[in-house]
């Protein structure tokens with residue numbers, strides 16, 4: 426079998442933040458704990474979990490926008506600590522990001538043409554005419570007409586702005602795009618249009634995505650691999666086609682249960698997710714999920730479970746699986 430190259434990888438990464446909890450007091454907490462993840466060429470990995478579990482933090486570390494306390498980051502198989510400046514710059518340009526709030530990322534004073542010329546001229550030796558031709562081509566790829574070149578960001582709808590932001594990313598010829606809730610600011614119809622577009626572009630350009638989402642349906646629709654996070658840890662990794670194969674992590678099972686489609690294979694004994702989501706400032710001992718878990722036993726309060734392979738092929742961090 427052909428080896429598929431790994432585009433980006435985090436290895437046993439830890440990230441700590443601190444916040445002011447009272448005017449005289451700062452408290453630090455772990456936002457990510459012992460996180461390992463890899464994204465292969467052409468693969469879509471969804472990062473799924475509730476607000477505050479560390480999804481965006483993981484994305485920022487992968488983009489090297491922040492440094493981890495511990496752990497290693499690899500791009501194209503190379504530890505980024507060892508890269509020379511020039512190689513670093515080149516590889517970094519292959520890993521791009523698209524965020525939910527594109528309005529903030531598009532300079533309101535510039536026409537779309539100017540916004541798109543900058544990345545096009547930056548890494549390519551093109552004349553302005555060639556650059557514009559390429560921009561028009563890429564605009565068509567994202568479903569926008571040439572007319573929009575002279576528009577300003579505020580003259581576009583939210584969906585159109587997200588397409589411009591996507592065009593800007595594509596013009597840098599990326600290998601991997603970190604998509605941080607790329608459609609959650611859009612209404613349902615636009616959301617599915619953009620997701621469809623992302624899927625088409627992925628096929629056309631053999632892109633890899635790290636898709637950050639709190640929506641299980643979006644993850645199942647888009648991803649080859651689904652990574653479930655809870656309070657800064659990865660609790661499960663499974664291939665999309667395994668989503669109906671039980672067991673999963675108790676937390677994943679609750680997410681699946683909340684999914685609108687009925688699953689015949691869901692074991693019947695689950696209660697709905699109990700209790701409040703925990704805070705990383707007040708991290709439960711042992712398995713972080715145990716206070717909300719209907720199946721928790723003694724060991725869950727004392728020890729942290731490691732990811733283990735299930736007979737189904739999923740990797741689950743749970744003593745009861």
Ligand SMILES: Nc1ncnc2c1ncn2[C@@H]1O[C@H](COP(=O)(O)OP(=O)(O)OP(=O)(O)O)[C@@H](O)[C@H]1O
Pocket residue numbers: 442443444456474475476477478479480481482483639705
């Ligand atoms: N720069 C920062 N300083 C202090 N705390 C931070 C910082 N960035 C994130 N955090 C905290 O780290 C934790 C993880 O945040 P993160 O933004 O990664 O979560 P998320 O899973 O992306 O959530 P959401 O779904 O709401 O976007 C949260 O508790 C958050 O408050």
Ligand SMILES: [Mg+2]
Pocket residue numbers: 480481482605
């Ligand atoms: Mg986030």
